[in-house]
Amino acid sequence: LTAEGVPLHVLIVEDSETDTELLLHHLKREGFKPVHTRVDTAETLKDALKRSTWDIVVSDYEIPGFDGLSALSIVRKASVDLPFIILSGAVGEEAAVEIMRLGAQDFITKGNTARLVPAINRELSKTKLRSERRRANRLARRLETEKLVVARMKEIDQLKDHFVEAVTHELRTPMTPLMSAIELILDGDTKNLTPQQTKLLEMMQRNVKRLSSFSADIFLLSRIHRGYQTLYPQILSLRETGIPIVRLFKQKAEEKNISISVDIPSEIRVFADAVALTQIITNLLNNAIVHTREGTEMTIGAKAADGNLVQVFVSDDGEGIPQESIGNVFDRFYQVNRKSGPGYRGIGLGLSVCKALTQKMGGDITVESQQGKGTTFRFTLPDESAAGLEHTSVSEVPEKTREKGSQVEIGHE
Numbered sequence: 001l002t003a004e005g006v007p008l009h010v011l012i013v014e015d016s017e018t019d020t021e022l023l024l025h026h027l028k029r030e031g032f033k034p035v036h037t038r039v040d041t042a043e044t045l046k047d048a049l050k051r052s053t054w055d056i057v058v059s060d061y062e063i064p065g066f067d068g069l070s071a072l073s074i075v076r077k078a079s080v081d082l083p084f085i086i087l088s089g090a091v092g093e094e095a096a097v098e099i100m101r102l103g104a105q106d107f108i109t110k111g112n113t114a115r116l117v118p119a120i121n122r123e124l125s126k127t128k129l130r131s132e133r134r135r136a137n138r139l140a141r142r143l144e145t146e147k148l149v150v151a152r153m154k155e156i157d158q159l160k161d162h163f164v165e166a167v168t169h170e171l172r173t174p175m176t177p178l179m180s181a182i183e184l185i186l187d188g189d190t191k192n193l194t195p196q197q198t199k200l201l202e203m204m205q206r207n208v209k210r211l212s213s214f215s216a217d218i219f220l221l222s223r224i225h226r227g228y229q230t231l232y233p234q235i236l237s238l239r240e241t242g243i244p245i246v247r248l249f250k251q252k253a254e255e256k257n258i259s260i261s262v263d264i265p266s267e268i269r270v271f272a273d274a275v276a277l278t279q280i281i282t283n284l285l286n287n288a289i290v291h292t293r294e295g296t297e298m299t300i301g302a303k304a305a306d307g308n309l310v311q312v313f314v315s316d317d318g319e320g321i322p323q324e325s326i327g328n329v330f331d332r333f334y335q336v337n338r339k340s341g342p343g344y345r346g347i348g349l350g351l352s353v354c355k356a357l358t359q360k361m362g363g364d365i366t367v368e369s370q371q372g373k374g375t376t377f378r379f380t381l382p383d384e385s386a387a388g389l390e391h392t393s394v395s396e397v398p399e400k401t402r403e404k405g406s407q408v409e410i411g412h413e
């Protein structure tokens, strides 16, 4: 350790070269590896302070043409923190008191050098402590500011979501009577309608549906984001939930000559909100059918997974997703830059809704895709064992509230 030594940048204010050598020798013997500069005038002292950073100043008290007190005041002007120790021949008590009062850290007589190294060590650790405290304070202040910024951003975010929610709510309200009215005319006595009028009404119906599902998606996403969306998980048979949804795609599938196979073991149960689960499966099947090629096959399947989860997958042999887009497909409004299929006009919300809902229910969703080969979406949901853990489960919610709740809050085909 002595050969190595603790590096010590020591600025020595001293006229005697011999005393300097003695001091350096002493420091080395005590385990330091001193790097020093010796000065004996105000100018050379100022210069040395400017040139490098020092751990400590050791100064004589009486120097011809200079003195310890002036040296101290120069050092204090340059740095409040740099420890200053007087190492001097015998001086009167009054002078010693005065020099300590002016901010020297210690006063040691040359005959009592045994005190020097402990004093240096003490001052070094004090300096270190001070600088650490300063750093901690700086950090604390920064954290405080960051906290304020985050809180403010959250507030703005909430305001935005609140606004979006209010707007989409207003948009949705007239949609239901509009939809019913169009349906009523179309399903009624169409003899009174010209083919042109029927066509126009059907166009209206498509657009109202699109607008309605758009505002429902946005409404739902904002509410989940704000933490307001309440879901009502219950134990569901995945097969019994899935098959009726698959049936709804029968016509679309036949149009493209696609077969949909269902590979869901009948014993698989999930603990999930029925409306949300339906929406996730619907969105994924809809995407698959839109993006797959004619005459291919798609599958919806499920199996038990680790961690009391059930994994559900929807896969197709379609066009796939380009590698560079795969990280973005779950983002709001993200659509792969590609021409839409006939009659297909998505908005880019389906997958973000799937992600928000699966995560809200304690699962997650991932995608794997190869361009030109096909795509598989996999999502997880808690299995039935989660039912025991959750005390606000469906059984405790009055049936009426629940119906109303799920209609108002998700109410989305």
Ligand SMILES: Nc1ncnc2c1ncn2[C@@H]1O[C@H](COP(=O)(O)OP(=O)(O)O)[C@@H](O)[C@H]1O
Binding pocket: 283, 287, 288, 291, 292, 316, 318, 319, 320, 321, 329, 334, 335, 336, 337, 338, 345, 346, 347, 348, 349, 350, 351, 352, 375
């Ligand atoms: N099964 C799939 N095969 C290929 N691309 C898909 C598939 N599912 C989703 N995508 C891509 O991800 C994008 C986002 O999907 P989504 O959020 O459902 O929005 P939308 O269907 O309204 O465009 C789609 O635009 C599409 O390009």
Ligand SMILES: [Mg+2]
Binding pocket: 283, 286, 287, 346, 348, 349, 350, 351
């Ligand atoms: Mg979609």
